[in-house]
Amino acid sequence: MAAARVVKRALSLDGVWIPLTTPFGKDGSINWKGLEHNLRIYERVPFAGYVVAGSNGEAPYISPEERIQLVKAVRKTTEKPIIGGATAESTTATCQLAKGIADAGADGLLVMAPFYFRKRMTDEALSYHFKKVAEETELPLVIYNMPFVTGIDISTPTLAKLAEHELIRGVKDSDIRKCAATVQETRSLNFDVLIGSAGYLLGALLAGCAGGINGLAGVMGADICKIYSCFKSNDIQKANEIQNKIVKADILFMVEQGVPGLKAGMDNVGLVGGDCRVPIQPLPEKEKEKIRQFIHDSGLLPVQKSQQMQN
Numbered sequence: 001m002a003a004a005r006v007v008k009r010a011l012s013l014d015g016v017w018i019p020l021t022t023p024f025g026k027d028g029s030i031n032w033k034g035l036e037h038n039l040r041i042y043e044r045v046p047f048a049g050y051v052v053a054g055s056n057g058e059a060p061y062i063s064p065e066e067r068i069q070l071v072k073a074v075r076k077t078t079e080k081p082i083i084g085g086a087t088a089e090s091t092t093a094t095c096q097l098a099k100g101i102a103d104a105g106a107d108g109l110l111v112m113a114p115f116y117f118r119k120r121m122t123d124e125a126l127s128y129h130f131k132k133v134a135e136e137t138e139l140p141l142v143i144y145n146m147p148f149v150t151g152i153d154i155s156t157p158t159l160a161k162l163a164e165h166e167l168i169r170g171v172k173d174s175d176i177r178k179c180a181a182t183v184q185e186t187r188s189l190n191f192d193v194l195i196g197s198a199g200y201l202l203g204a205l206l207a208g209c210a211g212g213i214n215g216l217a218g219v220m221g222a223d224i225c226k227i228y229s230c231f232k233s234n235d236i237q238k239a240n241e242i243q244n245k246i247v248k249a250d251i252l253f254m255v256e257q258g259v260p261g262l263k264a265g266m267d268n269v270g271l272v273g274g275d276c277r278v279p280i281q282p283l284p285e286k287e288k289e290k291i292r293q294f295i296h297d298s299g300l301l302p303v304q305k306s307q308q309m310q311n
Contacts, residue, residue, distance in 0.1 A: 015048030
């Protein structure tokens, strides 16, 4: 019999959250030792918490059971908050996945809008979906607004209405203008806005965002966390200096290369990145060399001597 789950209604979203990548072995299975290796290093960085099975974790390519197992594995390694990616197309499937993630030890959920039947995803349908998932799990839910993938840009008025629900705690978005507008519309509610790109974290913080879920944190986490800490201590000049350093890296790793580039960067700083799951193809050697050269020129040193981690 499964242990009774403790309902956690409170979840602070302040700070920098790292969306974990999922390391794979050469046969495509999850490299659990590689994940543990990465987490031991990340535990030294002042991240607010971990996001498991999000876009940088290649969520569309890992099964619901694997997502649950990933949350369990991360929970064994950390006491920090965990937000689990619980995106599925139907409300029923999302609720089932979310319950499994909650039972595995997650403190919150990250849920993207269903998009296969895009024209049917009215404000009413989306509102029902997010509320139902939150209520079924009784966990704080963060809406993942990613129109680049879904083709659906959840409007600020709709987000403001959803923010009135006690379990809908925030939204992750990447449009800084939209984020600023959402902050203004939800300022009186227990609802936070998180920016999805390290490239304009400082601008988002100045606009009132609570923090960010930034893929680049997998390579430059300490610097990104320093932007946040400088902002909180009102050292905006220092925060801006670090932000300027981050911008080029964000463009190279996340805009130009995406998850394969992020993983290649990890391989060069003592972490376990590796290849993505097919059909994503390995990064060409020419692009890997560009990343190696950038890391060298930027003065980014390996966290520790890297060892090849196998299953």
